[in-house]
Amino acid sequence: MRKIHYSWVVLSVTFIAIIVAGIIRSSSGVFIAPFEMEFGWERPTISFAFAVCLLLYGLSGPFMAAFVEVFGLKRMMLYSMGIMTVGLGLTFAMKEEWQLVLIWGVMLGIGSGLFLTVLSTQVANRWFVKRRGLAVGILTAATATGQLILLPVLAGIVENYSWRMAIGLIFLLSIIMLVVIGIFMKSWPKDINLAPYGQEEMAAEENSFEGSRNPFKIAISSLVEGVRVKEFWLLAGSFFICGLSTSGLIGTHFISYCISFGIPLVTAASLLSFMGIFDLIGTTVSGWLSDRFDNRWLLFWYYLLRGISLVFLPFALAQGSYTWLVIFSIFYGLDWIATVPPTIGLARQRFGLQKSAMMYGWITAAHQVGAGVAAYSGGVVYKVFDSYMWAFLFAGGFCLLASLFVILIKKQN
Numbered sequence: 130m131r132k133i134h135y136s137w138v139v140l141s142v143t144f145i146a147i148i149v150a151g152i153i154r155s156s157s158g159v160f161i162a163p164f165e166m167e168f169g170w171e172r173p174t175i176s177f178a179f180a181v182c183l184l185l186y187g188l189s190g191p192f193m194a195a196f197v198e199v200f201g202l203k204r205m206m207l208y209s210m211g212i213m214t215v216g217l218g219l220t221f222a223m224k225e226e227w228q229l230v231l232i233w234g235v236m237l238g239i240g241s242g243l244f245l246t247v248l249s250t251q252v253a254n255r256w257f258v259k260r261r262g263l264a265v266g267i268l269t270a271a272t273a274t275g276q277l278i279l280l281p282v283l284a285g286i287v288e289n290y291s292w293r294m295a296i297g298l299i300f301l302l303s304i305i306m307l308v309v310i311g312i313f314m315k316s317w318p319k320d321i322n323l324a325p326y327g328q329e330e331m332a333a334e335e336n337s338f339e340g341s342r343n344p345f346k347i348a349i350s351s352l353v354e355g356v357r358v359k360e361f362w363l364l365a366g367s368f369f370i371c372g373l374s375t376s377g378l379i380g381t382h383f384i385s386y387c388i389s390f391g392i393p394l395v396t397a398a399s400l401l402s403f404m405g406i407f408d409l410i411g412t413t414v415s416g417w418l419s420d421r422f423d424n425r426w427l428l429f430w431y432y433l434l435r436g437i438s439l440v441f442l443p444f445a446l447a448q449g450s451y452t453w454l455v456i457f458s459i460f461y462g463l464d465w466i467a468t469v470p471p472t473i474g475l476a477r478q479r480f481g482l483q484k485s486a487m488m489y490g491w492i493t494a495a496h497q498v499g500a501g502v503a504a505y506s507g508g509v510v511y512k513v514f515d516s517y518m519w520a521f522l523f524a525g526g527f528c529l530l531a532s533l534f535v536i537l538i539k540k541q542n
Contacts, residue, residue, distance in 0.1 A: 134323070134326045135315070135318070135321060135323055136256040136257055136318065136323075136325065136326035137326070138313060139252060139256050139313075139314065139315060140252065140256070140264060140267065140268065142309060142310065142313045142314050143248060143249070143252045143268055143271075143314075144267060144268060144271045145271075145306065145309065146206060146210065146244055146248075146306055146309070146310060146314075147244045147245065147248060147249070147268060147271040147272055148271045149210075149299075149302050149303060149306045150209075150210070150213065150240075150241045150244035150245055151241075151244070151245060151271065151272055152279050152299055152302065153213050153217065153237060153240075153241060153299050153302075153303060154182065154186065154237060154238075154241040154245060155280070155376070155380055156279075156280070156283055156295070156299060157179040157182065157233060157381065158280070158380060158381055158382070158383070158384045158385070158398075158401070159280060159283045159284050159287055159292075159295065159384065159394075159398060160287070160292055160295075161175050161176075161179075161384075161385060162385075162388070162394070163287055163291075163292040164229070164292070167292070168224075168226075170226055170229070171512075172385075172508045172511065172512065173505070173508045173509055173512060174226055174229075175229070175508075176381065176504055176505050176507065176508030176509075177230070177234075177505055177508075178226075178229045178230045178233045178234045179233060179234070179381055179504050180234075180377075180381075180500075180501040180502075180504035180505035181230055181233075181234030181235065181238060181501070182233055182234050182235075182237050182238035182241075183238070183372070183376060183377060183381075183497050183500040183501040183504050184238065184497055184498060184500070184501035185234065185235060185238030185239050185242065185497075186237075186238045186239065186241045186242040186245055186246065186497055187242070187246065187372070187493055187494045187495070187496055187497015187498060187500065187501070188242075188494045188497065188498075189238070189239050189242030189243075189246070190242055190243075190246030190247050190489075190490035190491070190493045190494055190497075191247070191348045191351065191352065191487055191490030191491045191493075191494060192242075192344060192345065192348045192490075193205065193209070193242050193243040193246065193247055193490065194246075194247040194250075194251065194348070194486045194487045194490040195344035195345070195347040195348040195351075195487065196344045197243070197247070197251055198344065198347060199343075199344045199347075200344075201316045202251060202252075202255070202314070202316040202317075203310065203314045203315060203316045204316075205243055206243065206244075206248070206310050206314060207307065207310055207311060209239075209240050209241070209242065209243040209244060210240070210244075210303060210306055210307050210310060211240075211307060212236055212237075212239060212240035213236070213237055213240035213241060213303055214300065214303040214304060214307065215236065216232045216233070216236035216237045216240060217237075217296055217299060217300040217303060218300060219232050219236070220232055220233070220296050221293060221296065244272075245272050246489075246490055246493040246494075246497075247486050247487075247489060247490045247493065248268070249264075249265055249268030249269050249271075249272070249469075249473075250265065250473055250485060250486040250489050251486050252264070252268060253265045253268065254482060254483075254485065254486060255316075255317055255318070255325065256318060256325050256326060257325055257326045257327060258325050258326065258327035258328040259326060259327025259328075260326065260327065261420075262416045262417065262419045262420035262470055262474065263413070263416045263417055263420065264416070265416050265419075265469070265470045265473055265474075266412050266413045266414070266415055266416015266417060266419070266470045267413050267416065269412050269415075269416065269466055269469040269470055269473075270408055270409040270410075270411075270412035270413050270416075270466075271409075272466060272469070279299075279402070280384075280398040280399075280401050280402045280405075281395055281398045281399040281402045282298070283295045283298065283299070283398070284384075284394050284395045284397075284398035284399075285395050286298065287394070288394055288395060347487070348487065348490070348491075351484060351487040351488060351490075351491065352491050354480075354484075355480075355488055355491055358479065359539075360475070360479045360538050360539065361479075361488065361491075361492070363534045363535065363537055363538050364472060364475060364476060364492050364535075364538070365491070365492050365494075365495035366495070366531070366534050367428065367432065367468075367472075367531040367534040367535050368468070368472060368492050368493065368495050368496040368499070369495040369496060369498060369499035370432070370499055370527045370528060370530065370531040370534075371432075371466075371468050371472075371496055371499065371531065372495070372496035372497050372498070372499035372500035372501075372503070373499035373500060373502060373503040373524055373527060374435060374436075374439060374499075374503070374524045374525075374527065374528050375465055375466060375500070376497075376500045376504075377499060377500030377501065377502065377503025377504045377507070378439075378503040378504075378507055378520060378521065378524050379401075379404075379461070379465075380401075380500075380504075381503070381504040381507060382503075382504075382507040382508070382511070382517055382520070383397070383400075383401055384397040384398055384401060385511070385517070386446065386517040386521070387400065387446065387454075389511075389516070389517070390446045390447075390449065391449075400454055400455070400458045401458075403455070403458045403459070403462065404458045404459075404461055404462030404465055405462065405465075406462065407458070407459050407462030407463045407465075408462045408463070408465040408466060408467075410463065411462065411463030411464060411465065411467045412465070412466055412467050412469065412470065414467075415427065415431075415467035415468075415469075415470045415471065416470040418470075418471075419470040419471045419473075419474045423540065424470075424471035424472075424474040424475045424478075425471075425475065425535050425536060425538050425540065426536075427467075427471040428468055428471050428472065428475075428531075428532070428535040429532045429535055429536055430532075431464055431467050431468050431471075431532075432468070432528045432529070432531040432532035432535065433528070433529065433532040434460075434464055435461070435464045435525075435528045436524075436525040436526065436527070436528030436529040436531075436532070437525070438457060438460050438461045438464070438525075439461075439521050439522075439524050439525035439528060440521075440522060440525035440526075441457060442457055442461075442521050443517075443518045443521055443522065445457050472489070472492065473485065473489050475538060476488045476489045476492060503520070503524065506520065507520045
């Protein structure tokens, strides 16, 4: 019987860790209404805290990549999961608005930064030579799947028991994940005398940042290098729109949008979770495709089709048809973050293997700026118009613009 390469064990641990981090970060959408009812906070205030989370987890990405280079992958995974665990524990004692911003904005934002931005690239680059695109696709799929898959369960607990019991569930998951990472995770194949999957011998050099031990200097120097390149701006611009149209808008406001049309909380959360199942399929397939086809054209079609689906959503809700909503959930789910593997592929082609994780970290920062903008502005649009319709229509239009950005990227030989 052929022995399983430990790369797949590392991939499995990382996959589960990303799912748990995604559950913690994305559960915010379930708690908007309960926080409004119990604490009397207004929706723009709650949306602001969740927008801070989205913004910080994106902005922390390149710094997390630099900290990984200096302190090690396993150690940073433990630190990051630990920050989220402490934040969830503090939620039980939360009373004031500033505490919501500190816990759900700052602590959970920074804690989830490693898992939901650069971790998939770091693991794929370190542990895989063959099947690298597939590895990225699988881990990327975990990012959105984790953010969606348990939402119906959490919503059911909130409706039938309390939001504190729902927090208790994800708090327990974070503790279990700390133990799993501590036992099974390894930073490099060489730590257990292995070569990466698909490579016969261990690489002589694996760290291109050995000249500096200052993670902040490493991160800033990579940004300085990136902003001088047109492709960086095009990828960052398209990813800004990606974040705006996914976790920022759909992830934060989809449930509330459905509720405004009389759809029950658990049903709305189930539709969002349904998207997560199809995201797992779509993003994994996207990783496989990114190894074989021009990544620019993959992104073009992903953004174009996503824009069409977002323009279609208000129509589906106005019709009150669950059939149309299920069709939207399947279609949108397949495309949720299928953009990530080809975006990482283009960053790797332009900046090289060793620098791709850091550059992707900054590109992801733009993604989360877009997510933060949509999370906050979605709440403002709802307050002004008493409807989310214009927020979703504008997001669809921006996706069409993103499809044009990626075609302008020069094809690498």
